[in-house]
């Protein structure tokens with residue numbers, strides 16, 4: 001026969017905990033209560049951190065900020081599946097993953113208050129936030145390739161959005177990872193929008209996960225508002241990568257509940273009814289029901305937790321606001337030898353700071 005099907009591929013969907021808090025016991029990961037509580041605490045802390053950042057920005061105490069409201073499970077589920085010595089490459093909306101990786105809240109606030117100094121003391125193996133969309137992807141693949149060549153047992157995990165899948169860096173990184181079978185886990189946060197551009201206008205593909213198939217490796221779509229599904233899928237991908245099985249792409253199907261950033265007005269491009277529908281799928285709420293059924297969560301537990309974590313957030317803000325940044329740092333680490341135009345800008349800024357602030 002001259003014509004026959006030579007390719008038959010598919011993409012799985014994974015959900016373990018549904019929006020009503022019902023768990024699929026066959027798929028439920030075996031996690032002890034301490035770990036489950038850690039997941040819950042970190043999701044709640046991320047939400048409190050986020051809410052405070054938005055308020056600070058509105059009071060003129062923070063620069064432009066991108067909220068992660070609604071994406072807490074997608075962020076922390078993957079990060080908690082990692083080992084501390086795995087490489088972590090975040091985009092700009094992964095506050096939850098950064099918190100799960102042990103990055104102090106104070107540093108996150110200092111960064112969003114505008115100081116690169118925060119990046120100088122990040123815990124090892126945690127890359128700084130990448131503001132340019134997708135540039136972190138080739139970096140992650142490169143680090144994974146290096147780990148493979150050096151026979152280290154580490155995996156690179158890279159986070160990016162649905163919009164990032166239209167960038168050249170994404171395709172180059174995915175292709176390289178497929179060809180060289182690098183130990184890389186690609187976590188795509190499909191939050192349905194790239195600023196004002198809806199997912200349907202980003203790509204004609206039915207899923208984002210299927211893009212991995214074109215590069216010769218597995219892609220899976222998970223319910224991104226289900227922390228158990230995100231954790232389990234990432235754990236499986238990490239185990240596979242460590243065993244020499246190469247890369248995986250995980251598409252977390254989630255929703256950006258807030259604006260793109262504090263400079264955006266989403267009412268211009270999406271309907272409130274859509275937001276209301278997604279409210280019913282809240283990742284924290286469903287995990288709360290799950291913990292309540294396990295006898296871990298109750299209203300007193302919640303009240304105590306909110307009090308404790310709010311204090312933690314307030315303390316971090318205080319520390320961040322009393323931090324004295326060294327403005328010269330933003331010029332220091334790009335070139336081994338600073339070009340004249342940059343030197344000129346640095347001198348101008350230093351003169352301004354010294355005049356304005358007497359430093």
Ligand SMILES: Cc1ncc(C[n+]2csc(CCOP(=O)(O)OP(=O)(O)O)c2C)c(N)n1
Nearest residue numbers: 093131132133161162163164191193194195
């Ligand atoms: C290379 C590059 N192009 C454009 C921008 C401007 N920009 C910032 S965020 C963004 C949309 C990103 O969408 P997505 O990847 O889906 O992530 P999300 O913001 O939804 O988390 C754009 C176009 C940028 N930062 N970098």
